[in-house]
Amino acid sequence: MSELTLPKLNKFTISNRLEIINKLKKIINPENVLSENEEMKPYETDALSAYKQMPLAVILPENTQEVSAVLKYCNKENIKVIPRGAGTGLSGGALPLQDAILLGLGKFNKILEIDFDNKCVVAQPGVTNLSITHSVQDKGFYYAPDPSSQLACSIGGNVAENSGGVHSLKYGTTTNNILGLEIVLMDGTICNIGGKTLDQ
Ligand SMILES: Cc1cc2nc3c(=O)[nH]c(=O)nc-3n(C[C@H](O)[C@H](O)[C@H](O)COP(=O)(O)OP(=O)(O)OC[C@H]3O[C@@H](n4cnc5c(N)ncnc54)[C@H](O)[C@@H]3O)c2cc1C
The missing domain is CATH 3.30.43.10 (Uridine Diphospho-n-acetylenolpyruvylglucosamine Reductase, domain 2)
Incomplete structure (x- = not known):
């Protein structure tokens, strides 16, 4: 190595x-x-x-x-x-x-909103990948990019690594499934990009 x-x-x-x-x-x-x-x-x-x-x-x-x-x-x-x-x-x-x-980012562990009309979830970055699926599966939905570490890995880590799994073959990796982000830049500036719908 x-x-x-x-x-x-x-x-x-x-x-x-x-x-x-x-x-x-x-x-x-x-x-x-x-x-x-x-x-x-x-x-x-x-x-x-x-x-x-x-x-x-x-x-x-x-x-x-x-x-x-x-x-x-x-x-x-x-x-x-x-x-x-x-x-x-x-x-x-x-x-x-x-x-x-x-x-x-472990304390950022809350799902803030589940919006079935727009088929999206607003989640803090420390929420685990699998929790997103758990939060919507009773209505027949799931969060597609499913790394095999999904029980533990966080959505923030998924964004940084552009993670994916078996479902990515059909639905793409994290970048293909994120609509918007709140980002804090290294100088402390807070930025928001995207939103609940696809770019027009
Ligand atoms: C058993 C096992 C199986 C795995 N299977 C897969 C797989 O199938 N597919 C796959 O893609 N990966 C897989 N991985 C790799 C890993 O789980 C993914 O890369 C995952 O996205 C990392 O998430 P994390 O929350 O653990 O991030 P971390 O390991 O904590 O961080 C990863 C990177 O993201 C950055 N980061 C984390 N959170 C934030 C944040 N909120 N803001 C800015 N930067 C942040 C960190 O600085 C670091 O650079 C696997 C790992 C293991 C151990």
């Missing part, structure tokens, strides 16, 4: 770890900032488990405004941020880095 080349460590960030953690605890609920090794252990790798390291800190924001405020701060201070859904990715996208904040 060839070795992954990890990004160069930012020693300045590591030396400022305590200050960064204190600042993060002022931006979001301090209980949602994890910095002890025992607390961060579950986040030390994703499904590419040959690679492991403790992140600088793990944060578990509860709303979009908190994500925006954290990204704005990290962007200004040149601190790396790694988003994480369920950590089932096989390409190392959610692998932590010693000098990076791991941004866990």
Whole structure:
């Protein structure tokens, strides 16, 4: 197996770890900032488990405004941020880095709306793929892109990886099944693209 080349460590960030953690605890609920090794252990790798390291800190924001405020701060201070859904990715996208904040989306776990007229569901990014099917199957619907990790993987991770499964042969992968997104850019800007219907 060839070795992954990890990004160069930012020693300045590591030396400022305590200050960064204190600042993060002022931006979001301090209980949602994890910095002890025992607390961060579950986040030390994703499904590419040959690679492991403790992140600088793990944060578990509860709303979009908190994500925006954290990204704005990290962007200004040149601190790396790694988003994480369920950590089932096989390409190392959610692998932590010693000098990076791991941004866990696990608290974004709600389905906000089920709209049968427009055949769409509005879901937060941490909702699991299979939950979307479970929420509509009593009316004979299902969410088509079905990775075999669907019990665990999150819809946010599916979007980032353009995931698919057996049904993708007929209905396409994630990109063919997403109508709209709310996105927080790395500078904290909140953008909305698309909507409940196809582009005209
Ligand atoms: C047993 C097993 C079977 C699998 N089968 C399939 C399969 O059939 N088809 C398939 O396509 N994949 C499969 N996968 C891979 C994996 O499940 C998918 O890539 C899945 O989409 C990852 O989702 P996740 O929530 O675990 O994302 P993570 O692993 O947490 O993250 C994946 C990437 O997405 C980014 N990310 C996650 N959430 C967000 C967010 N909210 N905003 C911005 N970026 C985000 C992360 O930074 C990372 O780069 C499988 C994995 C396993 C372990």
